[in-house]
Amino acid sequence: MSPDDGAAGAAGGDGSGTTTEDRLLGGRVLLRQPRRGLRAGLDAVLLAAGVPARPGERVLEAGCGSGAAMLCLSARVPGLALVGVERDPALADLAAANAATNGLPPDRVALHKADVRDLALARALPPCDHAFANPPYWPGGSAPPDPARRGATHEAGADLADWARFLAAALRPRGSLSLILPAARLEAGMAALAAAGCGGVRLVCLWPKAGEPARRVFLQSRRGGRGPARIGPGLVLHEADGPFTAAAEAVLRDAAPLPDRA
Template structure:
C-alpha cells in the first residue's frame, strides 16, 4: 500500500503508518477502544479486524508486556499492522483471516481479552462513501459473527470489548449474550455534556453472571477542546475502566 501517511497517537507515543484514504484511517474510536480493554502486563489479547493496528498499539503502549494476536481480512492492512507493530517494538502475531472463521480464533486462543471495532451498519444499507463501505458496513459477517469469533478466542472469565454507534448498542448486547458473554457494561460516549451519545463502549465477561450495568456518560468535548478526562485518555494513554 503506497499511498500512506505516518501519524502519531497518544501524544506521539504510538507511530502509525496508515492509508491516506478516508474511511481507512484510525480515529478516536481506536484509541477509546484500547483504553477500555482491562488488560494487565503479561496477559494475552486479541483484536479482531485490526486494520493498520492502531487499537492494539495503543493498548500495548498503555500496558507494557502484553502479548498481542490480531486478525485482519485485507492482506494490505494486515501488512501495515505487522509493520507498525515492528516499528513500535510490540511483539504481535498478525494473521490474515475472516471473523467468520471461528476455527482460526481457536488456534490463536485461549486469550484473556478480545476487542474489536467492527463494521457497524447492517449489510444492504447505503454507505456514506464507497471507500468507507468495507470499514463501516457489514459484508457477510454481522455482529453475531464478531462476537462468536471473540468467544472462540477468549478464555472463561475473560473480556470482550466493542465500540459501536449508540444506535446499535442493542444489537451488540444481543450478539455478546448469544456468544456467551454476560456481566455486560455499557459506557455511553457523549460528544458534549447533556448531548445524546453517538458511540458506546460495550464490554462483557465470558460466562459472566453478574448484572448488566449502564455507566454515566463519558464526555469528550468541552467548549475549548477535549475535556480533561478525554485528554487523559486520548493524549496521555490513561485507562477508561468499565
Template sequence: MTGTTDDLLLGGRVRLRQPVRGFRAGLDAVLLAAFVPARPGQRVLEAGCGSGAAFLCLAARVPRLAVVAVEREPAMVALARVNAAANGVAATIEDGDVADVALARRLGPVDHALANPPYWPGGTAPPGAIRRAATHEGSAGLDAWARFLVAALKDGGTAALVLPAARFDAGVAALRQAGCGATTLLPLAPRVGQPAKRVLLRARRGGRGPATVLPPLALHDADGRFTPAAESVLRDAAAI
C-alpha cells in the same frame, strides 16, 4: 509505502502509518483500547485490526502484552505488521476472516478480545472497498464478530466493542448469544449534556452478573476542546 500518512496517537506514544484514503483510525480505536482491562503479561486478540491503531494503543498503556490480531485486507495486514515493528510491539497478525471461528480457537486462548466492527446492516455505504467493509456489515454481522471474539477467550475473559449508540442493543444481544454476560456499557457523548453518539461495550465470557451502565464520558467541552477526562485517555494513555 505510497499512499500513506505517518500519524501520532496518545500524545506521540504510538506512531501509526495508515492509508491516505479508505479507513483511517480515529478516536474510536483509542477509546476502545482504553476500555480493555488488560494487565501486564496477558494475551489479547484484536479482530479486524486495520492498521493496528487499537492494539498499539493498548500495548502502549499495558507493558509486556502478547498481541494476536486478525485482518482480512492484505494491504492493512502489511501496514499493521509495519506499525507493530515500528512501535516495538510483539504482535502476530494473521490474514483471516471473522467468519472463521476455527481460526479464533487456534489463536486463543486469550485474556481479552476487542473489535471495532462494521456496524451498519444497511443504508448507503461509503465509497471504497476497505472503508465500506469497515462500516457496513457484509456476510458477517455483529453476531459473527461476537462469536469470533468469544471463541478465542478464556473462561472469564472479556470481549470489548465500540459501536454507534443506535446499535448498542444489537451489540449486547450478540455478546450474550455468544456466551458473554455481566455487560458494562459506557456512553460516549460528543459534548456535556448531549446524547451519546458512540458506546463502549464490555462483557465477560461466562459472566452472570447484572449489566452496568456507567456515567457518560463527554469528549468535548462547549468550546470544542477535549474535556479533562477525555484528554487523560486520548493524550495521556489513561484507562477508562
C-alpha cells in the same frame, strides 16, 4: 465521530502518497495508515482505553486494520502478547510493520490474514485474556463509496453476531470481550454478546458534549459472565466550545483508561 477527530496528528508519509504517518496517544504510537479509505483515530484510542489488560496477558483484536487499537493498548500496558486478525492483506502487513516500528519484538505479535467467520481459527489461537473490536455495524442504509470505508462501517457477510462469536471463541473463561459501536446499535451489540455466551455487560456512554445524546457506546462483557448489565461512568469528549475535556485529554493523550475500567 470522525476517525480523524483529534486523536491523531499527521507526521508525514512514506513518500509514495499512499500512506500517512500519524501519532496517537500524544505521540506514544506511530501509525502508518492509508491516506484514503480506512483511517484510525478516536474510536481506536477509546476502544483500547477500555480493555482491562495487565502486563503479560494475551489480547486479540479482530479487524485490526493497520493496528491502531492494539498498539495503543500495548503503549498503555507494557509486556502484552498481541494477536491481530485482519482480512485485508495490505492492512495486515501495515499492522505488522507498525508493530515493528513501535519497538514490539516479533515474538510478541502475531498477525493473521483471515475473516472473522473462521471460527476454526479463533478456536486454534492460544487462549486470550481479552478480545476487542471496532466492527462494521450498519446492516443497511447508504454506504460510503470507498470500499475500505464501506467495509469498516457496513456489515458485508459478517454481522455483529459473527464478530462476537469469533472474539468469544478465542477467550479464556471469564476473559473480557469489548466492542465500540454507534449508540443506535446498542441493542444489537448486547444481543450479539449474549448469543456468544458473554454476560455481565458494562456500558460506557461516550457523549460528544455535556447534555447531548451519546453517539458512541463502549460495551464490555465476560465469557461465561453472569449478572445484570450495568451502566458505568461515561465520558464527555468535548467542551461546549469545542476543545476536548480534561477527562477526554487524559484518555486520548495521556493513556488513561476509560472510567470504571473493571
